[in-house]
Amino acid sequence: MANQLSNTQTYGVPIYAAEWIPEETVRSKIDKDEEKPEDGGESSSSRSCIVLSGGGGEGNSGIPNVILICRVDLETNSLSEQPIRDLRSLLQLGKLLLGTDLPYRMTVHPRGGGPICALPNSCKLFDWENIMNPSEDNQAGEESDEVITELRDVGQQLALAFNQEGSVLASGGEDGTLRIFEWPSMKTLLNESNAHASVKSLTFSESGKFLVSLGGPLCRVWDVDASAAIASLPKEKDEMFAYCRFSVDNAGNEVLYIAANTERGGSIITCDPTSWKRKRSTLIKNNPISAFNVSADGKLLALGTLEGDVLIIDSTKMKTFQVAKKAHLGFVTALTFSPDSRCLVSVSLDSRAKLTVIEQTHGKGGPRWWLLVLLLILTYIVSYFFTKAKGIIPMKIPQVIPQHDAAE
Template sequence: MGKGRDPDPPCFRKYGLPFYSASWVPSKKIFAQKLKQKQESQKEGEEVATDDGSTLTSDTKANRSYLAFAGGGGEGRSGIPNAILLADFDFSSNSLSEQPVAKLGTQADLPYRMAVHPGGEGLICSLPKSCRWFKWDVLEDEGTCKLDLISSEKVLTQLEDIGQQLALTFNSEGSVLAVGGEDGYLRVFKWPSMEVILEKDDAYSSVKDLDFSSDGKLLVSLGNGGPCRVWDVTLSTVIASLPKESDEVFGFCRFSQTSDNKQILYTTAMRDRGGSIVSWNTSSWRRVRSKQIVRDPICAFDVSADGRLLAVGTVQGDVFIINSLNMKVQTVVRKAHLGLVTRLTFSEHSRALASTSMDSSVRVTVIGDQKRESGGSVWIIIFVVLFAILVYFLKTYGAIPHL
């Protein structure tokens, strides 16, 4: 009999619908906010009740890491639902929950892209014609706190009936929101007032990706029909246009920090020979370097919060984690997914990378301590060299028989 397929690891799960977006959830901030509300209510002699009537008596600092995923089957009659899911990940056992811990259906509307508010307020999700706001709910579940997602009554009037949005992102403080549409319309708002900062109806033929600099002063945009552009958010003007070379096609853009706390910009680029990562100086806006990483098209990209790591996903379902200092691949997960990788997202403290695919799968890849690993390797090499020298001298002076 032929050898059967190896079972999937616990860090890999299939949740029953194609995924197009993923994000780590700032659950500790959410639980801390709920705990603060509880303490304030207790001072007033009240209890904090959950939707099911129970009271929050457990420790809201429970050690859980949550992930949010969005996707589905669209408007067709495939029978595949459209939904936003929550799953939890246990770092100690390197495992995702076997089933979603929460699931919120969106009926006939496919949730395509989403952005989680960094302060824990909720998340915004793009649907075929508009964007909707969802908020977190904290419930008590058998002595521990459980995170849930519920629909919000908040209506984003400025984002109603604007068509499909392909890019959504908050700045690091959660005070500014940028959205880019399939129609090429770029919009930037103050959050939560939704006061308009920037509107450009012909930024591109279609906006593909957006990202804020760490200080929130700059916004980088990528799209079809134009170069990579850098915007001054305060002045609402373009301050740099980054040109492509020959046959390049830009795909994704991310700001990051260097080891000496300087800012750097990365873009991915496809050529006939494969997918590359291009780095840009954020003072002169000149190319620093371009390094080919893979031969296949890059369909997902992210940068870790500490700036040490970059990650790319390919149409073949492979995931590559790259050291940003030397641009060398340090981890490869071949066939991380059976379908193309749709989203990559590093955890807040750069401890793990989550990836999703159209094959309905989710995977979390834990990042090893590279300093410790490389340091251990160096000591092993030193030990081997010293041992060889010792053997040489012992043999030379006849202290041991020749080997």
């Protein structure tokens, strides 16, 4: 039973994508389907869920292609030993959802609308109710209604992203095509076939006004309302852009982070979204970055490396303050922060998911220095008066000036 309280679990398939499930979804559509513990020991307020996707792809490897829902217990800082739902089980009911299609990329609707998975030639939307309570009325071989018509037969999509409100969906293809849709109407806002040689990463600004896409040596900025590119951020020297993420700084201003790989290793580029100019570039690790993400509060950056390490970085100081060495046996494929920024889940081709709890020392360096200085001052004052009272420090003798008689 010890494995049930482990912060690392092996789920039997290579994992390519991981997303935290919104809390309202967990409460309303997942928790109600689970049996409550007889001892009543585990409070639902301490439990969250993640959704993972991966598998063996096509061929006869014997490794299935799956979508898993796994429990995260924030009181014991552990992952469930077994997934609470495993989408491959639906195949036994005759519902052809995955088959030989690998769910290579994934995004989750921020308002509980379900996950979208990018398969080799299309994208499918999965409803939480169907995942938790699969019906048996769909016959084998029948086309599933989860296929998104506008993303059918479009080739492999390497990036999927919703804006913060969940009203706009963007997808980037291996063929370099960028598509932007209204959600859920799927009205096309943009269909640019030459956005990049291949679209690697997408991110919406906090306001939803801008979308940033990148592929290889080029990062492009798109005005969503105008459906047009408004800026380009070229690479410098030997940089190769890998990931992009919008966030906010301590002052509440938007900031764009770009994770890039160079001959010296990985680096984080910070860009100003008003001028679209880079502000600084910080070398973080002497190994290429294989995964990147930013916490919801903007205070933390997370990097996964080809060596399987996971690094937590202070976004203000750009200093690494927490490292999970060899968190995985292979390179890290995806990282996802909890909505409250308390912990991080990393996944890899080694079939493992690892929960890393963020150390609480983060962001408290300044106040702690002041407390230390204050403590030293108080210690000095107490020591001074103690030694003075014991006579170790002689009392100051006032100088007496003799008074002379008037006759003198």
